[in-house]
Amino acid sequence: MTPIWDAISTLFRENCYLSATTTVGGYLLALSLQKKFKTTLFNPVLVALFFTLIALQLFNIDYETYRRDAAPITFLITPATICLAIPLYRQFELVKANWLAILAACSVGTVVNAVLVWLVARAFQMEYVEYMTLLSKSITMAIGAGITQEYGGYVAITCAVITITGVTGNMCGTFFLRKFGILNPVAQGLAIGVSSHAFGTARALEIGETEGAFSGLAIAITGVLTVLIAPLAAAAPV
């Protein structure tokens, strides 16, 4: 690299606003591309990730530094998630009326997820530890990491798989649901929240308040259900 470029990247590397600016900028760019081309291909989370990675590479910034500089953004995860209580409160009549659908969808989703993980673990002749590491893939990171820790799995892998799951749900969850005739806002919200936690819920909120409220509710219920069935899954032979 030329000395000038070195100087420029040092300037950027030591600037704590670079990480946050590229992340927010990439996110906004994706939103405008999405509007212009009317396709969910430009998924905001994915495009922001892409731009951030380019910036990190370009200015030679390591992940630790990025994480420190992006802390003001990550700081808002809990306050933002808590605000799901607002659509939930507004939609509470609909929630009460659909209690059976909520319980059924969350139970079915939790069990299907566990069975799929078990099947894949068997097919790939996985170690017990790896199997338990993947079990929590569909739930929110805070609970999933806790379960993995409890059963001696690899927390970093759990977080990575939770992310892959989330990005999948965020990007193409609604596409497949629509394809298979799942059109009811309550059902869509539940399906997204059960399968792809907060990442999916972020997308559900974009579709509508009902979808967002039910998706947020499904995160909490599925998380708790997964904690409850984890001992059962742990007892299954792989």
Added chain:
Amino acid sequence: MGYVRQFFVILLFSLVGELLNRLVPAPIPASVYGLVLFFLALETGVVKLSAVEDAGRFLLALMPLTLVPLTVGLIDALDVLKSVLVPALLLGIVGTILTALAAGAVAERLARRRERSEK
């Protein structure tokens, strides 16, 4: 109500959620405690909707963005992910869609049945 005061109320629930997460020996995250308590406060009228609505709308709009730094962490974990890359991708992509479809199909049927019975 003023934005700062609205933000304060939301922060307060985050704080309490975080405290419960530390004090209660269960793997339930701070955000779930906070969400439940915040909802109960709204439902019982302890917190009025108008006292949190604007800041809440802003924070909800920010929610997808707050998750981006976590996805960047995925790149850092690629090395450890290598050992289970194929099954992880299979479960993360195909498994997620199948789970969504299974839960969605059940919910769709029950939600429709309820709507019909109401008419």
